[in-house]
Amino acid sequence: MTEQYAHVGLFIDGEWTRGSGGRTVPVIDPATEKVLAELPLATIADLDRAVEAAVAGFAVWRATPIARRAAILHDAADRLAAKADRIARIMTLEQGKPFAEARGEIVRIAGTLRWDADDARRAYGRIIPSAGDTVLSVRKEPIGPVAAFTPWNFPGGSPMRKIAAALSAGCSIVVKASEETPGTACELVRTFDEAGVPKGVLNLVFGDPAEVSEHLIASPAIRLIAFTGSIPVGKLLAGKAGAEMKPSLMELGGHAPVIVCADADPAQAARKAVAAKFANAGQVCTSPSRFLVHDSVYDAFLASFVAATDALVVGNGLDEGVTMGPLANPRRLKAMEELVTDAVSRGASLVRGGERIDRPGFFFAPTVLTGVPLDALVMNEEPFGPVAPIVRFTDLADALAIANSLPYGLAAYGFTRSSKTAERLIAGFEAGILSLNHCGGSVHEAPSGGVKSSGFGREGGPEGLEGYLVTKRVSHLLV
Numbered sequence: 001m002t003e004q005y006a007h008v009g010l011f012i013d014g015e016w017t018r019g020s021g022g023r024t025v026p027v028i029d030p031a032t033e034k035v036l037a038e039l040p041l042a043t044i045a046d047l048d049r050a051v052e053a054a055v056a057g058f059a060v061w062r063a064t065p066i067a068r069r070a071a072i073l074h075d076a077a078d079r080l081a082a083k084a085d086r087i088a089r090i091m092t093l094e095q096g097k098p099f100a101e102a103r104g105e106i107v108r109i110a111g112t113l114r115w116d117a118d119d120a121r122r123a124y125g126r127i128i129p130s131a132g133d134t135v136l137s138v139r140k141e142p143i144g145p146v147a148a149f150t151p152w153n154f155p156g157g158s159p160m161r162k163i164a165a166a167l168s169a170g171c172s173i174v175v176k177a178s179e180e181t182p183g184t185a186c187e188l189v190r191t192f193d194e195a196g197v198p199k200g201v202l203n204l205v206f207g208d209p210a211e212v213s214e215h216l217i218a219s220p221a222i223r224l225i226a227f228t229g230s231i232p233v234g235k236l237l238a239g240k241a242g243a244e245m246k247p248s249l250m251e252l253g254g255h256a257p258v259i260v261c262a263d264a265d266p267a268q269a270a271r272k273a274v275a276a277k278f279a280n281a282g283q284v285c286t287s288p289s290r291f292l293v294h295d296s297v298y299d300a301f302l303a304s305f306v307a308a309t310d311a312l313v314v315g316n317g318l319d320e321g322v323t324m325g326p327l328a329n330p331r332r333l334k335a336m337e338e339l340v341t342d343a344v345s346r347g348a349s350l351v352r353g354g355e356r357i358d359r360p361g362f363f364f365a366p367t368v369l370t371g372v373p374l375d376a377l378v379m380n381e382e383p384f385g386p387v388a389p390i391v392r393f394t395d396l397a398d399a400l401a402i403a404n405s406l407p408y409g410l411a412a413y414g415f416t417r418s419s420k421t422a423e424r425l426i427a428g429f430e431a432g433i434l435s436l437n438h439c440g441g442s443v444h445e446a447p448s449g450g451v452k453s454s455g456f457g458r459e460g461g462p463e464g465l466e467g468y469l470v471t472k473r474v475s476h477l478l479v
């Protein structure tokens with residue numbers, strides 16, 4: 001194990017274990033391709049133990065007074081924030097994002113946890129006026145043990161969204177975090193354990209993703225499935241959950257359109273778009289990824305976009321000044337190469353980048369494509385990487401039609417200085433998350449989530465907690 005990396009393992013019923021099967025997979029540093037650790041994988045017997053622990057943990061946790069639960073979660077948030085530097089380093093080692101981004105993620109998720117813990121205290125339910133001898137009320141109760149599956153692009157953020165909501169609501173949880181970025185998840189879980197979360201309430205497993213999800217979804221004790229990842233896998237898991245009549249929360253992919261209107265400030269729009277586009281090397285489900293720019297501001301936008309792209313510093317995320325790290329795995333490199341080759345073969349112009357950077361690690365140059373035909377793959381498939389296709393439009397109705405033409409409906413962005421046009425964009429975009437005149441990220445107090453194939457359910461805000469609660473109507477005839 002690399003000195004600075006984490007101790008990775010499974011956390012079941014309050015104990016760290018290497019599982020019962022002896023199978024492991026290597027964890028790779030995407031900036032150097034060196035092995036950071038060997039991660040143990042769970043067997044079916046390990047998964048069954050985790051579910052049993054979650055059942056017992058749920059009984060304890062739901063009976064714990066909510067003020068006590070919130071105090072433990074606040075303590076975990078404080079501990080996490082205090083360890084931000086160390087965990088951020090682990091995250092950069094295993095995922096590649098620049099240290100400052102990783103640190104920001106840890107600080108942010110400590111805030112998520114605090115917000116959810118407080119919001120759960122306001123899950124009041126209500127009392128409904130009714131006949132004098134009957135008290136009619138609506139109560140909110142934790143749904144029960146949750147199975148959650150999280151990806152590698154936000155090794156802290158994605159597990160925390162689910163853990164914070166589940167634990168705040170009074171649920172227990174079995175999390176299968178990404179096998180490619182296990183160190184951050186292990187550190188989060190370690191922190192909750194130190195803060196005094198009772199054993200069994202929070203369990204962490206790794207394994208063969210299909211085997212783990214199949215088994216956990218079918219386990220009768222699991223009451224809710226929460227997944228963040230690609231649309232094909234989301235459809236598969238939602239289907240399996242549906243067959244078991246279990247609710248699911250699906251945070252899936254997007255292909256966010258950015259419409260830069262004729263009255264926008266093109267230079268400012270370009271600077272903001274570049275910062276968001278290349279954050280986490282473009283591996284964000286809400287990444288701006290299709291740029292539709294009005295003809296009248298196109299040249300100015302492109303010039304500023306290219307200048308801001310040229311100013312990016314690509315390198316090892318642990319090095320000072322680096323603003324874009326490597327891609328997280330070789331699959332993304334291959335995908336970027338395919339998207340660029342396809343676009344160029346269909347007539348697009350390669351303005352910047354377009355190829356792997358010749359050094360160890362999974363580095364791909366920040367890429368700008370112009371004149372990209374609408375049938376090019378990059379205009380239709382989520383790039384999930386540092387490739388920015390830019391196209392011109394003349395009529396806003398056409399731009400909105402292009403924006404809404406795909407099955408995705410996660411994030412959308414618009415730039416305009418006219419409130420009338422802004423309202424047209426707000427009404428027109430088919431998306432669950434809309435940012436105007438900036439590329440806003442997710443916040444604790446408001447919901448994130450998609451429409452169309454980008455999924456259902458929300459994370460963040462009171463809506464996020466709602467998914468982890470069930471509503472019970474109680475009609476009490478007084479005797």
Ligand code: NAD
Nearest residue numbers: 150151152209210213229230233251252253285331382384
């Ligand atoms: P993938 O579709 O194989 O996997 C996506 C995630 O799902 C991974 O974390 C993986 O471990 C998990 N997974 C895969 N099969 C599973 C199964 N049967 N049961 C449970 N979990 C399973 O693709 P990938 O190469 O890891 O990522 C590529 C694509 O995934 C990207 O193009 C992007 O569209 C999508 N993605 C989206 C997000 C997001 O935040 N919505 C995050 C990561 C990846």
